Amino acid sequence: MSDNATAARRSAIFLLDQILGEGRLLSECLAAGALDRLGPEDRARAQRLTLETLRGLERADRLLDNHLNRTPALTVHNALRLGAVELCNGEAAHGVVNSMVEIVGRSRKHGRLKGLVNAVLRKVAAEGPEAWPKMRVPRLPDWLREPLIMAWGAKAVAGMEQAQFSGAPLDISLKPGATGPGEVLPTGSLRIQDAGQVSALPGFKSGDWWVQDAAAALPVRVLAPQPGEKILDLCAAPGGKTLQLAAAGADVTALDVSENRLERVRENLQRTGLKATVIAGDALEHQGQYDAILLDAPCSATGTIRRHPDLPFAKDGSEFGGLIELQAQMLEHAWTLLKPGGRLVYCTCSLLPDEGEVQVEEALDQYPNMAVDRGALEIEGVEPGWLTEEGGLRLRPDYWPDRGGMDGFYIACLNKST
Secondary structure (H helix, E strand, O other): OOOOHHHHHHHHHHHHHHEEEEEEEHHHHOOOOOOOOOOOOHHHHHHHHHHHHHHHHHHHHHHHOOOOOOOOOOHHHHHHHHHHHHOOOOOOOOOHHHHHHHHHOEEEEEEEHHHHHHHHHHHHHHHHHHHHOOOOOOOHHHHHHHHHHHHHHHHHHHHHHHHHHHOOEEEEOOOOOOOOOOEOOOOOOEEOOOOOHHHHHHOOOOEEEEEEOOOOHHHHHHHHHOOOOOOEEOOOOHHHHHHHHHHHHOOOEEEEEOOHHHHHHHHHHHHHHHEEEEEEEEOOOOOOOOOEEEEEEEOHHHHHHHOOOOOHHOOOOOHHHHHHHHHHHHHHHHHEEEEEEEEEEEEEEEOHHHHHHHHHHHHHHHOEEEEOOOHOOOOOOOOOHOOOOOOOOOEEOOOOOOOOEEEEOEEEEEOOOO
């Protein structure tokens, strides 16, 4: 057992406490410096352990419940969960058990429970690896699962749950004329299985590509930017779509309310040698006139569950109403910034129709000079079954199951009459 392994596990338990106890997203914890004291390898290990535990949480809890008379304090429970997941995925029992006993034993508040941790994890080590693969795929929490079943049916949701449990490979978008590693997907993105350290992959340092899920790359494909067009990327961070627009030769303005998140946009622009005007500001207050607009509106992000398994546990759906109202306000304001004859792509990384299909249906009823452009969706790799009744494009994590799935997205192209 190495001190480094124990440090990574201790940090993973802290992250689990924050996500499951405080309702914080993993990204928020990382931005607040939760892993800053660890070296690069230990940071990566702590994140991996956290994500694996969240993905296997239901199975871990079922195994642990067989050996617990009552649920222990959250930190101890999370140590047991993490240990169970590691044991059932092939980690050596000696190292895992001793590490968890040490972590709990050093706690002033929970040290007296180290004997419990030792006994329970040794029982899990004996029976868990055989039982684990026979257990059902972990289900999403009811607050998310129920509306998704209403929207897409139980079979589709089961596919989404499988995608979340399996995790996501790495997708990248190429600069024009560049090459990169991975399998070419039907929509043109490249997919890398077991990518490892991203910055060490060929072409990263030279700026030949950037990380972007295949689904997230499609809104710009739908917008079809042309060289010289003045295009506004609203809610631009982390910047993948800004890079796509800039790579197409457009005159891009990237706007986001978060100065901190825009730093990542600037870093990627510099690394790739692409250019855009980057502005920190409120999308509802921005002024100007544009040939085309990309509005990737703030949303529940439920479409990203296969890459962010913390989301279903950190959230409870209470923010849906406010987000839906904000999306409508942003779409209304963005429409005033679009020149007559221009086009606006509205998209959200959400699986909820209220944040996608319904928003566009209501906008089409509200604005007489708005028309949906179905032809914009006729692009390489888009399957007919992904097209929606009102003229949008619906993507889901259960699509491409043999390739590793995709993020959930809704995309629609809206034309403004002259």
